[in-house]
Amino acid sequence: MQFHILTIFPEMFKGFLNESILKKAQGKGVVDIQIHDIREYSKDKHKKTDDTPYGGGAGMVFTPQPLFDCIEDVKKMATKAPVIYLTPGGRRLTQAGVEHLNKKFTQLILLCGHYEGIDQRVIDELVDMEISIGDYVLSGGEIPAMVLVDAVSRLVPGALGNDESHMEESFTKKLGRKKEYPHYTKPADFRGFKVPDVLMGGNHAEIERWRKNHLR
Secondary structure, eight states: OEEEEEESOGGGGHHHHTSHHHHHHHHHTSOEEEEEEGGGGOOSTTOOOEEOOTTOOSSOEEOHHHHHHHHHHHHTTOTTOOEEEEEEEEEEOOHHHHHHHHHHOSEEEEEEOOTTOBOHHHHHHHOOEEEESSSSOOSSSHHHHHHHHHHHHTTSTTSSSOTHHHHHHHHHHHTTOSOOOOOOOSOSEETTEEOOGGGGSOOHHHHHHHHHHTOO
């Protein structure tokens, strides 16, 4: 899976991309994440990317020129990728939506908005879908982009250190529940708090039954 992230704050992604599962997935070559600085496409001498809104109102709006040029340039590298605009007004991201993106596409272009929003002409002409991670307002689309990248990357074969992790998540989903069962690890007895005997008995049918009954 290849991600192209369009942002005016590329530095925000450094730590996110160089730790944990995403770092390993990129090292294996199963996930490729490229960051594109929208400011580099601005023709303004000060690399400005925003301006006041027509009709008045508070805040600033992303101007169309740098966004058009950036998206069109990235589209040359990711010809079949949909352009996804991360915005509170978009469709709510769900696990089903994540799985759809993973199955249908091999490339995604993620547009991180800022200010009060982006010029509507960009949405009308270049954006294929709008996605929200929740009914609240953030400073920009960078954190939602990170959420989407992390969620989709987990489904890419080879991204997780143990593919059974994804199987367990799918198992929980098939039960029609979003919750998980309790997890335990060594030691079996910590300060008198003990791991349930069934989990150490080796009977997989009983363990599966116990986990179904203890989803929370």
